[in-house]
Amino acid sequence: MKTFHFITIVLISGAFAGLIHGTVNFAIVEPYLDQAIGIENQNLFESGEEEDSPQFWVEYEGYRVWQKSGQILAGVILGTSVGALFGIVFALSRNSLPGSNDVKRALILAGIMWLTLYLIPFLKYPANPPTVGDAETVVLRAALYISFITISGIGAIMFYKLSRKFKNRKKLVSIIGYGIFISAVFFVMPENPDEITAPMNLVNEFRFMSVLGVSSFWISVGIILGFFWNRFESNKDTMQYS
Amino acid sequence: MSESRQITVSKTGVSKLAILALAIVFAAGLFVVGFDQGHVFSLVYGEQAYTDLYIHELTHDMRHAAGFPCH
Numbered sequence: 257m258k259t260f261h262f263i264t265i266v267l268i269s270g271a272f273a274g275l276i277h278g279t280v281n282f283a284i285v286e287p288y289l290d291q292a293i294g295i296e297n298q299n300l301f302e303s304g305e306e307e308d309s310p311q312f313w314v315e316y317e318g319y320r321v322w323q324k325s326g327q328i329l330a331g332v333i334l335g336t337s338v339g340a341l342f343g344i345v346f347a348l349s350r351n352s353l354p355g356s357n358d359v360k361r362a363l364i365l366a367g368i369m370w371l372t373l374y375l376i377p378f379l380k381y382p383a384n385p386p387t388v389g390d391a392e393t394v395v396l397r398a399a400l401y402i403s404f405i406t407i408s409g410i411g412a413i414m415f416y417k418l419s420r421k422f423k424n425r426k427k428l429v430s431i432i433g434y435g436i437f438i439s440a441v442f443f444v445m446p447e448n449p450d451e452i453t454a455p456m457n458l459v460n461e462f463r464f465m466s467v468l469g470v471s472s473f474w475i476s477v478g479i480i481l482g483f484f485w486n487r488f489e490s491n492k493d494t495m496q497y498s
Numbered sequence: 499m500s501e502s503r504q505i506t507v508s509k510t511g512v513s514k515l516a517i518l519a520l521a522i523v524f525a526a527g528l529f530v531v532g533f534d535q536g537h538v539f540s541l542v543y544g545e546q547a548y549t550d551l552y553i554h555e556l557t558h559d560m561r562h563a564a565g566f567p568c569h
Contacts, residue, residue: 263519319555324559325556330557330559333530334560336523344520344524381565381567401566
């Protein structure tokens with residue numbers, strides 16, 4: 257495949273999948289964000305940090321509209337970004353992936369990346385709605401989250417490479433090896449330092465919707481990139497021999 | 499009797515330039531959506547960008563929904 261085609265299909269796949277992610281979030285996550293921000297506002301009024309005045313609500317509506325409208329645009333930017341990583345990994349691993357066509361291969365890779373780069377880090381550091389999280393600890397929390405994702409991703413690659421040295425039971429070796437490794441990391445890494453002050457049913461429902469939203473991205477990016485790859489793959493040399 | 503078979507060989511040579519370009523897109527996009535606290539606009543607007551937080555507010559809802567620490 258030509259470099260231009262490769263970059264184009266990877267970016268378009270990511271952007272489309274991000275658009276789907278943003279749209280899904282807009283439909284199913286936004287109601288929970290509104291509820292959580294409502295609680296946050298109540299806390300501000302009760303603590304005296306803000307006054308429940310018309311001026312407050314004018315300012316609030318101003319930035320809340322900006323935040324909501326950014327959901328889909330941010331989805332496209334994040335989708336293009338994560339889709340770029342997905343494209344690199346797919347291009348480098350395509351020949352090793354199981355599956356009879358590129359859509360199946362891309363979906364399998366998307367499943368692996370969803371698990372190792374999203375779901376397992378999420379179990380350690382789950383998403384939180386507004387009202388949860390101390391501004392003083394945001395740098396620490398960001399560092400912990402990105403470190404866990406990086407360690408999990410590198411661990412998955414490491415155990416995949418290691419498993420290739422074994423003749424039999426390659427899959428089993430890589431899955432068990434990664435499982436032990438990431439379990440150890442899970443227990444060694446520090447906990448999120450912030451206390452959850454919002455109602456737990458709101459937090460749990462928000463987290464569930466968040467998982468659905470991110471999952472919609474990984475399913476979409478796998479299907480779209482796999483489809484485009486099948487369509488634009490031009491380096492297939494057909495050889496006949498007798 | 500001769501037997502004719504057809505096989506398809508698929509090459510996946512990916513240029514280093516393409517990987518570099520996509521890696522830059524990945525890092526830049528991830529930073530903007532997941533971690534910017536005024537840094538990008540501070541290149542143009544200086545310290546005021548850390549107060550305005552335009553990108554932070556624009557990506558606020560996605561940041562929470564995608565699991566990034568926000569504030």
